[in-house]
Amino acid sequence: MDVKxxxxxxxxVLKLASTPSWQEFSQIAKIAGAGIFLIGLVGFIIFAVMSFLPGGI
Structure with a gap:
């Protein structure tokens, strides 16, 4: 491993990186929020199905 x-x-990489504009940040936040919401919704649906169908899947 060559540390230098x-x-x-x-x-x-840090020199090339830049702070995103407010528009870019807002768009990324909306997409990430939608993804979190969808994963939570899928988990809730699975939980609801497993609760209402005891001994099911």
Whole structure:
């Protein structure tokens, strides 16, 4: 493991990185929120089905 090479690579990436604009941040937050909501909804549906169908699946 070459530490000097790794640090150089990390510094290069950090120099290229920039803070997203408010519009980009807002869009990413909406998409992430929708994904969290959908996963929660699927989990709730599975829970509801398992609760109403005892001994089912």
């Amino acid at each position: 090479y790794d640090l150089t690579s990390y510094i290069r």
